[in-house]
Amino acid sequence: MNRENQVRQSLQAIERAMQDLALWQAAPPEPEAFFSTEPFCVDSMRAEEWLQWVLLPRMMALLDAGAALPTRFMIAPYFEEALKDKQPNCMPLLALLQHLDSLLNNPPG
Secondary structure (H helix, E strand, O other): OOHHHHHHHHHHHHHHHHOOOOEEEOOOOOOOHHHHOOHHHHHOOOEEEEHHHHHHHHHHHHHOOOOOOOOOOOOOHHHHHOOOOOOOOOOHHHHHHHHHHHHHHOOOO
């Protein structure tokens, strides 16, 4: 399986894990929340909101467009900290985020 398909499957698994953990939201944050210039929109969104409404759609858009994927990528440490009060329930999600980090930091070639 090529890297792009592995990344797509990883993103889909993250979505399923968020749904299983009841972290998936039916409605997006207020539009102003997306104007944040802070990393992870930390000043306007919870970590799981950023993951659902920013990262997952952007990564899927890159894949759909056949665009280059990031190669210096590390989100698992942020989520380990952001979700520390919800552990160990979030361990499956954290493992999936670590796997995504690994896929994107070890490009083929």
